[in-house]
Amino acid sequence: MREIKIALVGQPNVGKSHLINSISGATLHVGNFSGVTVEKKEVEFERGGFKLKLIDLPGTYSLHPYTPEEKVTKDFLINEEYDLILNVVDSNQLQKNLVFSWQVADLNKPMVIAFNMYDEYSRQGGEIGTNKFFKLTNIRAENVSAKENFGLEELFEKVIKTYEEKNTPRIYYSEIVEEEIENVKEKIKECRLDKRFISIRLLEDDEDIYKRIHEKPWYVELVSQLKSSKERIRIEYDEEDVKEIFFEERLALSKGIISQVAKKARRETLSEKIDKVLIHPILGLPIFLFVMWAIFQATFSLGAIPMDYISAAFSEFGNWVGGLLPNGVVRQAVVEGVIPAVGAVIMFLPNILILFLGINLLEQTGYMARAAYVMDGVLKRFGLQGRAFIPLVSGFGCSVPAYMAARTLKNPKDRLITMLVIGFMSCGARLPIYVLLVSAFFAPEIQGNVMFAIYIGGALTGLVVAKILRIVLFKGEPEPFVMELPKYRFPKLKALLFDLWVKTKMYIQKAGTFIALASLAVWFLSSFPRADIVKEYSVKIEQIKSSKFKVPSAEKKIAKLKEEMNRKILENSYIAHIGKLMEPITKPLDLGWREDVSLLAGLAAKETVVSTMAVLYGVGNSDETSKGLIKIIRKTMPFTAAVAMIIIVMFYSPCVAAMSTFYAEVPKWAWRIFYTIYPNVFAYFAAFITVSLIKLFS
């Protein structure tokens, strides 16, 4: 079967991802915020005897790239092999979108346009005549709605037809410009790219194209022609910047064609009305803070409801598995090591899902961009910009996508500063640790507020650190801030649920594999060496058992001895040695070796902090898992230690996965080393100061 390789391009927020979902039947992540399609997605399907392969390119406003993602799209369009370009356009923003379409059309590749979101447009009274459009531009087009699933099949028919006919666009600029394009074109000899495309791009100062041809033998001759051509255009248009002239040409072209093919829609005013309230000069910020507060309240209070059931289910499961396995080390490892630890982690799944649901909702509805608008004034004061808000907020979900989201910041300094403080935004995996400590040490009425304070405190500290970094390490102008505020859209339940399902699957996979293994390792390290202790105690237990006098309290005594034995084993274990080595350092923070070891384990994955504590505090023996852990730490940990631990978790290095993402995104070793060391030093001193203050005032 023949394959048609299709490059899918379009400006941000035109519903490209959603269009893909509507074809394949599988729903992927659909957001409303600029630049949600960061990774390269490919979709394959069969139509009319062809295999259609769509490559989803990052949303881009122009072929003069501004962000790294836009560069990805441009590089792909220029360098890669593909058969056809499918350009998705938002029908509601024809003028702006078509300016980009003409740039793409210059590539002189077979091209099809999808006028997406046509449902909205036609409801407002708009109409687009695609036949007329084809006659004027030689680009086949179809009115589609990815949301209401119409027009897609017709679109693919046109894709196949365009492919078979090798039908390329015919877009012409005004006479003088066309003449000069021709003059430049004559000087271009052999080249893989289309000659007309090269001459247009050279006329509008495209450096990427310059770089490609400046070593060609015909370059010198070309340059002198180019100079005189540009000069003529400049004089004719009375404008210095030829790039701007081309832009205006394309804008005029859009206007002309729109007036011929489209019936204008009534102005949509809903978004404006909503914005009157949501980004009100005075109310905007409090509303935003309230929204964030509500999300955290829901995360904590609603998420607590299923906890008891999950906890009970896991202890039942542990008992059941225990019954199946023969007595011995394996049974102990599974029942006391792995199951309670994994259970302690799974218990927090509801919290994490609610938090992610909140963040997704903000993204899908289009509020996230408004939040960036509202926050820009505040963030600017800290040397950041409104756009940095997205990676920062994503950091509350997971640092890994957050580091990648920082790519939307073009200026390397802005980007690095943002990335250096993303870790201070507490990620979802840290939530269980906070929930555990806060439930154990704070009154139920104030738990929600304490959680809110932890998140806001972390974020504010991050901002202050950003400011300090800006002043001390990075001087210079911050990046410009120009951001589209997309229309408000109703969130799509299917997309929301799919995303939650992916997160759940990932979390459970992580709990089932990585965390299970880690807790097995922790269990082993904390259960051995033990031969001598076991011997000593089994003698004692045997004595009681074989004693001729039936003491009524024998059972109790044996249980007590066993507990004592377990404690002794733990205190002599390998892990205790590691923890004790660290004890002198963390002594001023009132942290014991169990906490030290748990925090160390947290460098592998934050989820393992709670599971490690569960193993080290020996809750595997108790009836319940996390509920039991809460009871035990409430008894054994001092309040100051809990606070110190919370603060360290807020600020110290994120997990290995996040750290390796940072390394991948930041090539400079100096910054990598700085990033690896400074959060830990910062965390230590922040905890130390807080603990000292608590002691001073109590």
Added chain:
Amino acid sequence: MRLNELNMGDSGIIKKIHAKEPLKSKLLSMGFARGEKVKVLKHTLAKNTFDIDINGVNVALRDEEAREIEVEKIEN
């Protein structure tokens, strides 16, 4: 007069984009071009950030960027 001097609800016609590259291309791609009509829908309290309507597209930009756009105010 510059775009950042307009008040909430004011409209203007763009006369010139003074910005340097790459900001200029960015502004152009958002639709800020000579002869186009802009309207200040909203700005933050301290006039740090502006919400501008340009041909039905909502664009947020800062005082610094708005200053780069020369406009002529349309009197209502």
